[in-house]
Amino acid sequence: MELFKLFLCFFEIGLFSFGGGYAAVPLIQAMVVERYHWLSVSEFINLITIAEMTPGPIVINAATFVGMKIDGFTEAIFTTLGSVMPSFIIVLILSWLYKKYKGLSIVKSILKRIRPLVVAMILSAGFSILVMALFKANDYRIINIDDIQVIELIIFIISLGLLRKYKVNPIMIIFGSGLIGTLSYLLFAMI
């Protein structure tokens, strides 16, 4: 019964978490903290901290965390599967429609017009993360050029150069920047 309730709760969260990312945080909080009291407020803050520190979508991170908190791995599997089930059903329908109709000329020309929009969204996501990395600010409006993080700036320039010019594997860049950046911080802290 408990397992079924967990599954349903995260099914609901998955179904209504449009927009992805942090847009889902208030919804998760309302369900997990306020409605079911599975986590206390401070536990919920811990969850957000962990989610920020680990790879993967926040909804899945939350589902796994709550499942583990309540009992253990079995619960974590149920909550996690519950959170992705709505996506799976809805996206499967979209996939089928896309595959079936992508050849139609009207669909083709509409899709063609949407693509530059997606390019702009990817660009915008990149800028947001860059501002966060270089200025430790969440918004471009509150950045102060004096706050620029020199180590991050150097790593960013080198990474972009390696990607553009030498087509280095991006996964290597992500983990490499973490490793080299940490070492540089430790080195500077020692000096």
Next chain:
Amino acid sequence: MSENIENIYWKLFKSMFVISMSTFGGGFVIITLMQKKFCDELGWIEKEEILDLTALAQSAPGSLAVNASILFGYQLKGIKGSLVAMLATILPPLLIISTISIFYSLFSQNQIVRIALKVMRSGVAAVILDAALTLMKGVIKSKDMFNIMVMVFAFIFSYFIQVDAIMLICLGLLLAFAIEIIKYRNTRIKHGII
């Protein structure tokens, strides 16, 4: 033959698992990594299709990463492909969070982990902007003024005005649809049907 198919599933699983494990910094990283792996490296899908899948993934509930993996898996190998891709995407966070939730305080209070995660963002920004630059070049090279304008305005809306992604896609769809209807009417008028 059957061994070949199994190889594709295994390769899909392995690639998605590694990609999902590396998606620090939000959903768009996974799009970039998928594009590198599945378009540039393996040639399983066209660049334009990745953009279509991104738009579709954004318009459904749930996270961009999971939705994109389901869409991609389906294009590749139907329902079975989408299941494999989705499982490979949710397994790394499932395993990592369930391990970390046991050692929570040890992990989150660790100064080195904190520094590593903060500094990693600059690499993530480079990865996303690299992909964005390549895609932008494609749009500009097409010399289609309309598409270039859409890109510029969509960027302003998305970054400066912070219009929500779904809203933006809906607006784009409406605009594209309106243009198609006008074009259709024009051809009918030209042929003297109306």
